[in-house]
Amino acid sequence: MTGKFSVSEATTSKKIVHFAKAVFTTLIVLNLGINSSIAADPFPRSQPRDIGDNTEAAFKAVFEQGNYQAGQKYLQQAISAEPNEPLAYAMQASLAYTNQDTSALESYSTKTLDTAKKLISSDPLRGNLYAAVGHFLEGAVILTREGTVSGVPKALSRLREVYKHLDKAEAISPKDPELNLIKGYMDLFLAVNLPFANPQQAIQRLEENAGPQYLVDRGIAIAYRDLKNYPKALEYANRALKTTSDNPELYYLKAQILREQGKKQKNPQMIQEALTLFDQALAKKSQLPASLVKQIESERKSAAQSVK
Numbered sequence: 001m002t003g004k005f006s007v008s009e010a011t012t013s014k015k016i017v018h019f020a021k022a023v024f025t026t027l028i029v030l031n032l033g034i035n036s037s038i039a040a041d042p043f044p045r046s047q048p049r050d051i052g053d054n055t056e057a058a059f060k061a062v063f064e065q066g067n068y069q070a071g072q073k074y075l076q077q078a079i080s081a082e083p084n085e086p087l088a089y090a091m092q093a094s095l096a097y098t099n100q101d102t103s104a105l106e107s108y109s110t111k112t113l114d115t116a117k118k119l120i121s122s123d124p125l126r127g128n129l130y131a132a133v134g135h136f137l138e139g140a141v142i143l144t145r146e147g148t149v150s151g152v153p154k155a156l157s158r159l160r161e162v163y164k165h166l167d168k169a170e171a172i173s174p175k176d177p178e179l180n181l182i183k184g185y186m187d188l189f190l191a192v193n194l195p196f197a198n199p200q201q202a203i204q205r206l207e208e209n210a211g212p213q214y215l216v217d218r219g220i221a222i223a224y225r226d227l228k229n230y231p232k233a234l235e236y237a238n239r240a241l242k243t244t245s246d247n248p249e250l251y252y253l254k255a256q257i258l259r260e261q262g263k264k265q266k267n268p269q270m271i272q273e274a275l276t277l278f279d280q281a282l283a284k285k286s287q288l289p290a291s292l293v294k295q296i297e298s299e300r301k302s303a304a305q306s307v308k
Contacts, residue, residue, distance in 0.1 A: 054078035058091060064246070064247060066244075066250070066288065068095065085115070089115055105140065125169050126169075129165070139162070142154045181212075181216065184203075184205040184210045187205060188219060203220055225260070228260070248282075252278065254274075271303055278300035281296055
């Protein structure tokens with residue numbers, strides 16, 4: 001998919017709304033699963049980037065440990081200590097979206113884009129990468145404020161800007177793992193939600209060039225879950241758990257997969273296993289956003305009722 005992305009006139013309004021929701025809401029957190037640092041760059045680069053200790057610590061807290069409370073504390077320090085790092089603002093925007101704080105979402109989305117544009121002159125790869133993320137976040141702001149009816153056309157114009165900057169970044173370093181993680185996640189969710197797209201191409205992009213590996217595995221697990229290929233989804237969820245076994249969100253993901261597989265196969269034992277995994281996720285609910293805890297509790301209740 002290139003910066004020349006367009007929507008066919010034959011596309012129904014219902015599909016446009018579904019498409020926009022899939023891109024600008026489902027991906028808002030997952031597409032930010034990226035990081036690089038001189039101290040511990042998780043990408044196999046010949047020239048690692050120094051993003052700052054606080055931003056790195058926030059990334060590890062949120063994406064490795066699923067500890068949003070600790071991540072928020074590190075991000076607050078990063079904003080003052082590392083003001084030129086767009087990832088810090090992007091993560092703040094993501095957390096604001098999760099907390100349904102529209103004002104903070106708008107503010108940090110603008111900060112992400114502004115900081116990224118300044119970075120382009122010294123680091124065009126990451127500058128364009130985060131300019132894409134900034135436009136993506138501003139699309140989420142539009143949908144949040146204006147709703148899908150009036151907001152979709154404006155949000156889709158932002159999506160064109162997203163792919164324009166991703167194309168520029170890809171021209172600089174097509175095999176960069178950070179770039180391929182973001183673009184791979186986006187392409188995956190487009191492929192899952194649009195009938196003419198090919199999810200295997202997106203999966204191949206992630207497997208061959210993206211990183212860190214546990215976020216690659218997590219993204220592919222989610223894609224296979226949404227494609228209703230539960231055995232493959234379970235395979236990749238287990239891979240992610242091997243390296244990030246402290247993250248409650250991964251237990252939640254695995255619980256979702258087993259619940260759906262159990263329903264499909266009429267296997268109550270799988271659903272019972274899912275209930276155990278829901279409980280493992282909820283055991284660490286103090287470190288998760290309240291909205292996510294509420295969702296996990298709701299899904300656990302539904303799963304429990306299905307095996308009575």
